[in-house]
Amino acid sequence: MSAIGTETIEGFGPSGVTAQSTRDRLRAGSVGVLLAALASIPLVANDYWLNAVLIPFLIMSLTALGLNLLMGYAGQASLGSGGFMSVGAYATYNLLLRLPELPLPVSLLLGGIISGLVGVVAGLPSLRIKGFYLVASTLATQFLLEWLFNQYGWFSNYSTSSSISAPRLAFLGHDLSSPAGRYLLTLATVVVVTAVAARLVRSQTGRTWMAIRDMDTAASVIGIPVSAGKLKAFFVSSLVIGIAGALWAFAYLGTVDARSFNLDRSFQIMFAIIIGGMGSIRGNFLGAAFMIFLPIQLDHLGSGVFGGAVDPGQLENFQKALFGALIVWFLIKEPRGLAALLSRAWTQLVSRINR
Amino acid sequence: MSGPILQLRDVSLSFRGIKALNALSFEVACGEICALIGPNGAGKSSLLNIINGVYRADSGSVTFNGEQFIRIRPAHAAHLGVGRTFQHNALFRHLSVLDNVLAGLIRHSRTTLVEHAFGIGRDRRETREFNRWADEIIGFLDLTGHRDTVVGTLPYGVQKRVDLARALVGRPSLLLLDEPMAGMNQDEKSEMSRLILGTNARLGTTIVLIEHDMSVVMGLSHHVVVLDYGRKVGDGSPEQVRKNPDVIAAYLGTAH
Ligand SMILES: Nc1ncnc2c1ncn2[C@@H]1O[C@H](COP(=O)(O)OP(=O)(O)O)[C@@H](O)[C@H]1O
Ligand SMILES: [Mg+2]
Numbered sequence: 001m002s003a004i005g006t007e008t009i010e011g012f013g014p015s016g017v018t019a020q021s022t023r024d025r026l027r028a029g030s031v032g033v034l035l036a037a038l039a040s041i042p043l044v045a046n047d048y049w050l051n052a053v054l055i056p057f058l059i060m061s062l063t064a065l066g067l068n069l070l071m072g073y074a075g076q077a078s079l080g081s082g083g084f085m086s087v088g089a090y091a092t093y094n095l096l097l098r099l100p101e102l103p104l105p106v107s108l109l110l111g112g113i114i115s116g117l118v119g120v121v122a123g124l125p126s127l128r129i130k131g132f133y134l135v136a137s138t139l140a141t142q143f144l145l146e147w148l149f150n151q152y153g154w155f156s157n158y159s160t161s162s163s164i165s166a167p168r169l170a171f172l173g174h175d176l177s178s179p180a181g182r183y184l185l186t187l188a189t190v191v192v193v194t195a196v197a198a199r200l201v202r203s204q205t206g207r208t209w210m211a212i213r214d215m216d217t218a219a220s221v222i223g224i225p226v227s228a229g230k231l232k233a234f235f236v237s238s239l240v241i242g243i244a245g246a247l248w249a250f251a252y253l254g255t256v257d258a259r260s261f262n263l264d265r266s267f268q269i270m271f272a273i274i275i276g277g278m279g280s281i282r283g284n285f286l287g288a289a290f291m292i293f294l295p296i297q298l299d300h301l302g303s304g305v306f307g308g309a310v311d312p313g314q315l316e317n318f319q320k321a322l323f324g325a326l327i328v329w330f331l332i333k334e335p336r337g338l339a340a341l342l343s344r345a346w347t348q349l350v351s352r353i354n355r
Numbered sequence: 356m357s358g359p360i361l362q363l364r365d366v367s368l369s370f371r372g373i374k375a376l377n378a379l380s381f382e383v384a385c386g387e388i389c390a391l392i393g394p395n396g397a398g399k400s401s402l403l404n405i406i407n408g409v410y411r412a413d414s415g416s417v418t419f420n421g422e423q424f425i426r427i428r429p430a431h432a433a434h435l436g437v438g439r440t441f442q443h444n445a446l447f448r449h450l451s452v453l454d455n456v457l458a459g460l461i462r463h464s465r466t467t468l469v470e471h472a473f474g475i476g477r478d479r480r481e482t483r484e485f486n487r488w489a490d491e492i493i494g495f496l497d498l499t500g501h502r503d504t505v506v507g508t509l510p511y512g513v514q515k516r517v518d519l520a521r522a523l524v525g526r527p528s529l530l531l532l533d534e535p536m537a538g539m540n541q542d543e544k545s546e547m548s549r550l551i552l553g554t555n556a557r558l559g560t561t562i563v564l565i566e567h568d569m570s571v572v573m574g575l576s577h578h579v580v581v582l583d584y585g586r587k588v589g590d591g592s593p594e595q596v597r598k599n600p601d602v603i604a605a606y607l608g609t610a611h
Contacts, residue, residue: 024421047576101551196473199471199473199474200468200472201472201474202473203459203472203474203478203482203483204460204464204482204485205460205468205472206471207450207454207457207458207473208458208461210447210449210450210454211447211458212451213449214446214447214448214449214450215445215447215448217409217429217445218441218445218446218447219447220428220429220430220431220433221407221429221430221433221439221441221445221456222433222438222439222458222459222461222462222521222522222525223430223433223434223459223461223462223525224430224458224461225430226430232468236468236472279449315506346508
């Protein structure tokens, strides 16, 4: 071996390089096709699909991504996601309202950054406590934020009703308030944030997070700044969840409603990443799809097959029980979620075809 | 071999009244391989933990490269150039061999979160450089075949080498190895000895290692320190230590 730090390159056979770059090009190609398909969906889908299915699915994927960075990659469990969504939503609302000259993407990003900073404060206890105790402290954050936005009218511009209407969405002179416009705004945001997150988790930052998750004492012994790593995870996670919260309010609901950012929402996001796959970027989309599509399918089943004979309350209870059972199953049998299940099925398929 | 890289003076440590280390003093010369031996529970691992700040000594001081510490944080010790492997597996088990080794380069990283997020600035260059360093160490420790394997799935002996690679890649000036050959067969032990000697000779790394196998210790080390119940009972060259009656009584004579 040559001395460490000299200019030689070892360990890469030429064949390895080609296989790698072919795979990368294939992957880039298929992502491109997928994006083109997603962007042209408004040409074929009706408003119901955009409004009630695709937009919430994309935003749910984004919140799952945010929590996954914190919980799946950095190993810090949180039940404050709903709270961070509300910070993003109220912050962006106030930016749109009070600084209308800012372009929409800038307001969204600033709203996210404000949520990220709140996340850093909420993450401070993680420097001292772990596991269940940390979950309890993020739960306290969730309740504190819910109380804050209810208590102080300034955040909602002293609106008398509990929900406030969203300012007009526009970018570069294009009105984005149509279903197609809101869908494209959401899609573009999700694509950009996902691309950045995918890069981040493969960088030294992502490696730091996973090292802290897998073994924090060893991490500090090899020189990883564990506290800073945790706080960065809280920042990036809450930033992403904050942007998702703003989209939830403006691109999906059309109002900022504190009630849609409650503890149920936090649980829903956590369930999405457990089912989809912790520590996986793809898993967020799988988990979100599951959380959004399953209830719709069950509804159809209830009204279609049983002709409305099933009481909707019953159906909702059944759905909760089903989710509960699935989560227990995933936690025990496949902690890496649908993403791992699918990739295993794919490997098996490929090996069968190659044989 | 020049002056001491590490000096311990009257270091004591106790756990709930039980003295793990009792007024311990010794020096490690720059460039040497120093073996710490002694029966289980003698305080060897605790001593390494004090040197790199995982534990805090009740009293006494540690001087590393001329700087004296009462208390040092583990991450700070790493930044000063103290590398470490563990007696019990402490790898990042969901990460690949390459990612484990890359994590060991953190102390050389000069890039920020924003550079990582957007792949801008120094990020690409650093990534390329780090990958090259990591691949060199992976090759040096015969791990190339396992480069992209998740470490949790590797055999124990291989994991021990990954642990060494992760510590070594940061190019520490002082490397602390806690039972690097525990649980290995004779072939694996001689392979590991060869790697440790190679590291010391080629990279000039000072090494403090804990090892039970006396033939390994005698063949590998320039200097041996013997602990028993938290006290030093021997300190010298391998030959001197082998002849020391206290050492024979405390350790070499007893089965363990
Ligand atoms: N974290 C700890 N908590 C309590 N006791 C400990 C701890 N670490 C070590 N000890 C005790 O200190 C003594 C020395 O342990 P150790 O340093 O692991 O010995 P060795 O590595 O020589 O086998 C033992 O009695 C052990 O039980
Ligand atoms: Mg020990």
